[in-house]
Amino acid sequence: MPTYAYACTQCGHRFDAVQSFSDSALTECPECGGTLRKQYGSVGVTFNGSGFYRTDSRAGGGGSPATPTSSKSEAKSSPAAAGS
Template identity: 55%
Template sequence: MPTYSYRCTACDNAFDIHQQFADASLTECSSCGGQLRKVFGNLGVTFNGTGFYRNDSRSASKPVSSSSASESGGTTSGT
């Protein structure tokens, strides 16, 4: 169940409560009867590191293809 933060607009009473998605939002402060507002904060997700790039999934050395091997000095016929 998600945790929601509320703050009263009249008395500044702040609290957190576990509610299901289907539950209605709280609207009345239990301390003074004032209007409650949901408090939205920063997300609890942190992305650390360099990220994921296209070259991260490739090997460090490039494989030699068959066409470049024959051009670069494969066996020669004739002489």
């Protein structure tokens, strides 16, 4: 379940609340009874594993197999051409 940050507009009290997506937003400050406001900040997202970054496909040779394949075909055709 996600954790939401709240701040009171009257007393400035700040706290986090773990709520379901379907739960209504909190509206009353537990300290003074004032109005609460949801706080939005940067979200810490971490992508682990392969395939999330542009360079991941290159690490496994995603773009490099074309180069060895063409050099192998040239190497095979060169001796045949030299023998002809």
